[in-house]
Amino acid sequence: MKQECVAEHIAIGTEILLGQILNAHAQTVSLEFANHGLFIYHHQAVGDNLSRIVDVLNHAAGRSNVIVLTGGIGPTEDDLTRDAVAAHLGVALELDEKSLQDIESYFRKRGRSMPAENRRQAMRIQGATMLPNPYGTAPGQYVEHGGVHYFLLPGPPLEMKPMLQREVLPRLKRIFPTPQVLVSRTLHFCGIGESHVDEQIHDLLSSENPTVAPLAGEGEMLLRITARGGTHQDAVQSIARVEQEIRKRFAPYIYGVDGETLQAVAFRLLAEQQATLSVAESCTGGQISTMLTGVPGVSQVFAGGVVAYDNAVKRQALGVHPETLERYGAVSEQTAREMAEGVRERLGTVYGLSTTGIAGPGGGSDDKPVGLVYMAVAGPRGTEVFRSVFSGSREQIRLRAAKHTLWRLIRTLTRGAGADA
Incomplete structure (x- = not known):
């Protein structure tokens, strides 16, 4: 032996x-x-x-x-x-x-x-x-x-x-001559928590080859599938069988594999559809724009962004109606909608994103707690607004909101490309 x-x-x-x-x-x-x-x-x-x-x-x-x-x-x-x-x-x-x-x-x-x-x-x-x-x-x-x-x-x-x-x-x-090779593949999830994934993959976690391991990330989570095989192809085939099963269970939440990032996937989908993007950010303070501009070649699809922190900027730069701000407030579904539609119209892009929320640590209330963020995606098929309450520090809330917004864009683009929603 x-x-x-x-x-x-x-x-x-x-x-x-x-x-x-x-x-x-x-x-x-x-x-x-x-x-x-x-x-x-x-x-x-x-x-x-x-x-x-x-x-x-x-x-x-x-x-x-x-x-x-x-x-x-x-x-x-x-x-x-x-x-x-x-x-x-x-x-x-x-x-x-x-x-x-x-x-x-x-x-x-x-x-x-x-x-x-x-x-x-x-x-x-x-x-x-x-x-x-x-x-x-x-x-x-x-x-x-x-x-x-x-x-x-x-x-x-x-x-x-x-x-x-x-x-x-x-x-x-x-x-230590070994006839086996080791191959790993990592699936990236967003919009779902590690505990929710974990409770739905107990049968897969008990496997010894391939092994499946959940990994926590900031604003996202990962599943690493690792297999041993006599050849590289043997290990890849073992991983593929497990990956197929995971995708059946979590297709809407899986956005990429291995080294892919949300912003890189968003760029790829926009480029494939020859679509352009603009961003209006309040609570995320330019974080989405920063993530996007870190991707080489993104200027093909990304027109620019507006950090509309003050209500006056929301009105003047994005065209948010004063009545909307007065009646519903800056942190609201209605304001997020008008921000996304406004930046899309004014920068002349196919899609517009927006974020508005309360990053904390102060400023929250019973109706609008710290961590509440509204995110909107405006596009040719209309505008969708999403409400989430994120936990964590100010920086965590901002980062999680930025990532979640990009994931919502990816979901919209994936549906637009005809993939299963």
């Missing part, structure tokens, strides 16, 4: 624990492993302290047979990863002459002499293999001890990732 790879990543650096830098290596290592059918089961971070690093290694070696350490192999005295691994294994450090020559050559090619402290980077853990680092002075190291495979990699991302891809993963594929 072939042994399974049970891998762990340990990030070394006090700066990580202080929050001064993001532990992005955790994501990078996990993604690269998963792309090769291997898995990271644990992540840890520890500061530049010899005894604590040794403690972490002792714990990791008791549950994992692959340990990838990133950081702490530089030239300074607080670069302790080499020392800690040697102490953990109970072996000595010894000078690796070839690595020393490579480091000296690195500096010589740049017209500089090697500082004495860089000699530390040529210290090899007894029994280890040095891993070349073509983009920096710190060579990595690989050592196997007691059935555990240790990889020491540098901290700078532009040095670490190439070494991970060239030195670590090929070795692990030889050590």
Whole structure:
């Protein structure tokens, strides 16, 4: 029976624990492993302290047979990863002459002499293999001890990732040959909460291959489908069967897959239908326009937006009737309707969007609570107005309203294209 790879990543650096830098290596290592059918089961971070690093290694070696350490192999005295691994294994450090020559050559090619402290980077853990680092002075190291495979990699991302891809993963594929590949596909939902989705997919969550996992997002939620297969196509086919079932249950709420965003999908649908768009925003304060203008090429379909925060701007720039504002208020179905129709007419676009609401934290009432937002979509087939009450902070309410409005536009465009509503 072939042994399974049970891998762990340990990030070394006090700066990580202080929050001064993001532990992005955790994501990078996990993604690269998963792309090769291997898995990271644990992540840890520890500061530049010899005894604590040794403690972490002792714990990791008791549950994992692959340990990838990133950081702490530089030239300074607080670069302790080499020392800690040697102490953990109970072996000595010894000078690796070839690595020393490579480091000296690195500096010589740049017209500089090697500082004495860089000699530390040529210290090899007894029994280890040095891993070349073509983009920096710190060579990595690989050592196997007691059935555990240790990889020491540098901290700078532009040095670490190439070494991970060239030195670590090929070795692990030889050590742990696997006939399976791993493929994931993520479905993006809007207009429905995670708990509502979860209660309708209990039968799918129990599957071991493919697996289905709900993921929370801000103003939306995601379902990740992951499958293993003998080939990439086998895994894709397994995912397709589950995806088809999910789409049967949630078709109106699924707007995209994988890296697609609401604004990118809206742009694509508008472009396909040769339709244009304008936006009138009150409570979202230009957030929808900002999201749209972040999409390359959106100028093909997006004419512009009006941030109509004050009632005078709603009247003068959008043509909202004074009687509407006086009788129903700025936060109302009627005002949202006239805002969307007004921006559509004045900017001469096929579709117009609008938002008006109470983002808080103050300004709410029993009739119009904080989080109340009216959103409207005006188009060739008329105007639809939607009412929602969003929870969260001011920024959360604004972002959720912006996303929900774009989702409503996508629903309108999808129906216009003849898709099942």
